[in-house]
Amino acid sequence: GSATAFNNGRLQSFATTRSQRHDASMSLKMAQGDVWYQGEASRRPVIAGNWKLNPATVKEAESLLKLLATNARAFGSSGKDLPEIVVFPPFPYLATALTLLEGSGIKVGCQNIGLETKGAFTGEVAASMVRSLGCDYALLGHSERRSLYDETDDVVNAKVKLALAEKGLGVILCVGETEAEYDQDLLETVVDLQVRKGLSGVPVEEVASRVVIAYEPVWAIGTGKVATPEQAQAAHLAVRRSLAKTFGAEASRAVRVQYGGSVTPASIDSLMKMPDIDGALVGGASLTAEGFARIFEFTPPPALGRASSGGGSGAQPHEFTAQEVVGCANALGESPVWSNRDQALYWVSALDQEVWCWNLQDAPYRRLLDTVPGCVAVAQGPPGTVLVCGESAMLTLDMARPDLQPAFLSRRPEAAGPTRPNDGRVDRSGQLVIGMYNNYHRAGSSVGEDNAGLFRMTLANRGGSEAPGSEERAAGCDYEELLDYRFRVSNCCCFSADGKVMYFADTPTRKVYAFDYDPKGKPANRRLVWSMPPHLPGGPDGAQVDAEGMLWVALNGAGCVVRIDPLAQPAAGGGGEGGRVNTVVNLPVACPTSVTFGGAELDELFITTRGPDGGGLFRFKVPFGVKGLPEPEFIG
Secondary structure: OHHHOOOOHHHHHHHHHHHHHHHHHHHHHHHOOOOOHHHHHHOOOEEEEEOOOOOOOHHHHHHHHHHHHHHHHHHHOOOOOOOEEEEEOOHHHHHHHHHHOOOOOEEEEEOOOOOOOOOOOOOOOOHHHHHHHOOOEEEEOOHHHHHHOOOOHHHHHHHHHHHHOOOOOEEEEEEOOOHHHHHOOOHHHHHHHHHHHHOOOOOHHHHHHHEEEEEOOHHHOOOOOOOOHHHHHHHHHHHHHHHHHHHOHHHHHHOEEEEOOOOOOOOHHHHHOOOOOOEEEEOHHHHOHHHHHHHHOOOOOHHHOOOOOOOOOOOOOEEEEOEEEEOOOOOEEEEEEEEOOOOEEEEEEOOOOEEEEEOOOOOOEEEEOOOOEEEEEEEOOOOOEEEEEEOOOEEEEEOOOOOOOOEEEEOOOOOOOOEEEEEEEEOOOOOEEEEEEEOOOOOOOOOOOOOEOEEEEEEOOOOOOOOOOOOOOOOOEEEEEOOOOOEOEEEEEEEOOOOOEEEEEEHHHOEEEEEEOOOOOOOEEEEEEEEOOOOOOOEEEEEEEEOOOOEEEEEEOOOEEEEEEOOOOOOOOOOOEEOEEEEEEEOOOOOEEEEEEEOOOOOEEEEEEEOOOOOOEEEEEOOOOOOEOOOOOEOO
16 A cells, blocks of 8 residues: 555655545546546557666676567567567667667667757767667656756757657657655646646647657655555646647547656556556666566556557557668669578669669679569579569579579560559469559559559469479460459569468558469459558558468558558557558658568568668568568469
8 A cells, every 4th residue: 555655654644645635636537527548458558668877888788688688579479469668778788789689579769869960069969860770769858867967848848859850769758746846736737847848849649659758756766665556647647637738638648658656566567557557667677687577567457458468459559660771772672572592582673673682691782684673583493593573574583693694584464555563472382473563653644544454474384393494484474364353553462371362452542452362263252451541641562471460561651561460450540441450660761662571580571662762671670479481482
C-alpha cells in the first residue's frame, strides 16, 4: 500500500493522504465521463531505459548491451508480443548500441540534442546526426536537464521541434513536478504548463504519432521513492487532460504516457495495471540486464486487454527503422532477390539500365545493359546466373563473368504493346510470373488505361537439364496470361511457402489481393488482403512472404514497409480493409520500392528505393526469430 512506498513517517502520511484524495478525484472524473482508457488497448506500451552518465567504459556498455539483446531475443522468440523497448546510452556508446542491439527488437535513442543544426558550436550534437546513426528517439526535457542545465520550457520546445523535423525520429518528452510543487497541490498546473509549452506549435498529428510523454515526479527520481499506482494514474490523467485541451480528445487518447519515478522490477506490474500508464522510463534499474528484462517482461493485466503481450487485434504495430547499407543512388531500384546458391543479393536499377550484386562482404558491383530491366530472378545454372526481364527482351546474365555478354532468351510478353516488364517472382515450381507496367499510366496516349497483363513464363522444352541461355534451352518460351482482367502497374507478386497462394496488386488501386495458385492452371478465388488506409500517401509496391506466412509490402510514397497478417482482421480505427499490420519498418526516404529476405540465416530484410530523395539499398535485421523463405530458381 501507499504507507510502504516511502521511508519515513512524514512521507508515509503524505502518500496515504494524497492517494485517498486522488482515488476520490479519479472516481469523480470517471463518473463525469473523463475516462481516457477507451484507446488503451491500441497503445503499445513503451519501456525505456535512461542510462544517464553510465557505465564508465565502453567495455561495460558492450557487456550490458549483449545481455539485453540476448534477453530480448529470448523473450521475443517465446511467442509473446514485446512492448516497444528503447535504451538511451550516453552519446559515445550510441553506435555500439545500434550494432549490438541489431535484430533484438530494442531501439536506441539519444539523451539530448543541441539547439543548432550545424556550424561552429563546439560540443553540440544535432538531431540530424543521431538520426543518421539510426536513433529512433530523443529524450527531451528530463528534470536533470531542466534543473542542472537551466533548460526552460522554451528551450525544450525548440529541441522538440528540431527532433520532429527529422523524419522517423520520435520524442520522449519528460514532465513532472517537484516535491514542493506536489505539496502545494500544483501537480496538474505544472504538468499542464510543461505539456502545453513543450509541445507548442507542434501539429496534432505529430503529437499523436511521434511523441511519448514521460511523467516523472521529480521527488521520486533516484530516491527510491515511488508514487503509488493510484497516484501515478491520477497524474497521467492530468497529462491527458492537458493534451485534450490543446490537441483534442482523440490525440490525448493516442499519446502514450510513461511513468518515470524509480521504477523497479518489484513495482512494474502494479504500475502497469493502471489504464493510463503505458510504460515506464527506467533509470538505475535499466543498468542491469536482468532487472531491465524483468521490467519489459512485465505481467499485463488481462482485464484491460493490454497490447504488450498476446498482441490483441487492437495492438499498435511494432515500429523499427531500416538503415542504408549501399549508397548506390539508383534512379529506380527494384526487385531485390537473394540467392542461397551465391549467398548474394541481386537487384536492378530500372531507369539506369543496371543489374547490381552484393555478397554482403565485398564491395557491391553492377552490370550495364542495353535495355530497361524491370526485374531480376535467380536462374538455375552456374554461380552468378540470373534472368533479367528487360523492356526489349528476356535475357540471361552471368554476373560472375563480366567478360560474357547477356544472352537472349526470349521476346518479352506484349512485345508490341506500350508496356514493359515490371514486377515478377519465380513461383515454387520454378516458373517465372511476370507482371507488366503501363509505360504511360501517368501521362501519354494511354494514361489511366488498364492495358497491362500478368503472365507465366516457361521454357518451351521445359524439363531439360541445361542452364538457361544454352542453345538447347533457348529454343523459345511460352507465355500464358493468368488473369481475366487487365491493370496499370503490377506489383506485390510473391508466393506462400507451399506455393498455393499468390499475392498481387495493381498499385494505383492501393489494394493487395490473394489468389489460389496452381502452377499448371490459372489463379482463382481472388480476395482482398489489405487496402491502404486513406491517410497514407502512395501505393503498395514490391512484396515478399516470410516463413510465418506474413506479407511484407513496400509502400512507395509512404516511406515504410509493413508486415501484414493476411488472415487477421485490421485494427479498429486503422482506416484500411483486409489483414492487420503488425510491424512497420520506417525509412528516412519517401519511396521504398520492393523487399526481400536475405543473409545467411534469411533474417535480414533488404529494401530497394528510388530517387529523388532515395535510391540507396536499405537493410533491417528482423527481430523475434522471423525469417524469410529461400528464393526459388528459375528452371523454366
